[in-house]
Amino acid sequence: MNISDSHIGHRARLRERFLKNGRSSLADYELLELLLSYAIPRKDTKLIAKELIATFGNFAAVFDQPAEKLQTLSGIGPSVATFLISIRAVMTRYLEQKAERADAISSPEDVADFVRLAIGASQRECLMVLCLNAANRLVHHEILVEGTVDQAPVYPREIFRPALLHNATAMILVHNHPSGRAIPSEQDQYMTQRIDSLASEFNIVLHDHLIVCPSQAYSIKTGRLL
Incomplete structure (x- = not known):
């Protein structure tokens, strides 16, 4: 018409x-x-x-x-x-650059909108890492792996690689749930605890692990699972 x-x-x-x-x-x-x-x-x-x-x-x-x-x-x-x-x-680009310009990342809310837009709606499970410097400023971020609809294979060396390359002192892990429910599984909790334990060997602090979908973001730290 x-x-x-x-x-x-x-x-x-x-x-x-x-x-x-x-x-x-x-x-x-x-x-x-x-x-x-x-x-x-x-x-x-x-x-x-x-x-x-x-x-x-x-x-x-x-x-x-x-x-x-x-x-x-x-x-x-x-x-x-x-x-x-x-x-x-x-x-996504707007929120990405807003996060990069922030004086410091002090809570999950500071990056939640950006990471939800970046990978929250993906039909495959993705793992993303945000690298922070000593002032908690975002210095680098990347999607490390894209998996199947319900699983992204995770290798610790790949998780720490970008943090070490960018001289980060802290990092935030993010992955999405294509199911649309941002609820941590037992496997999510185990992986978080394992990465947190390994991080100390590299003098890196794991600040949080966020689970996202288009309308939600769950902080494992806020949920006291880290």
């Missing part, structure tokens, strides 16, 4: 409301509609926005989807799917 004059006026009013009053003035579907208007300039995007949210459950979940799932909906082709995926990449 090509956009009509009335829809052009509606789109202009939507943009004006957003610029004047911010995101809180728009419903979830309206904010998504506004975003989609830049990727689909010649069509009404309201119905597409509503269908995306209805299909995937909520606004945030739309940006957790891989391209192939997005393209199952009418009106979403490769370019629009790429546009939606790129928004998540932009948000």
Whole structure:
């Protein structure tokens, strides 16, 4: 459906409301509609926005989807799917650099949003390490391994390699649960205790081990399992 004059006026009013009053003035579907208007300039995007949210459950979940799932909906082709995926990449890069610029990482909340966006929605289990210096500033981070849907093979030498290469004095481990439940398993607890024990041999402190999914982050330290 090509956009009509009335829809052009509606789109202009939507943009004006957003610029004047911010995101809180728009419903979830309206904010998504506004975003989609830049990727689909010649069509009404309201119905597409509503269908995306209805299909995937909520606004945030739309940006957790891989391209192939997005393209199952009418009106979403490769370019629009790429546009939606790129928004998540932009948000991740923003939070990544915000964490890098922070004076210090003092709690799980300081990095939780970044790591949730980085690996929380992955369909495979990933293990990530954050390396900190003596001032608890983030000096390096990387995804060490990507495994199957329920397991990422872990080798201690790989976990400590980036910390040693970047002269880190502390680190935070992060892995995701593709099941969508950020609850530590017995294996998670065992691995955390093992890495914590080995870390002292390298004069490195394991500050925490976070388990993440798209909407949750669980701190093993806060849960007193470390």
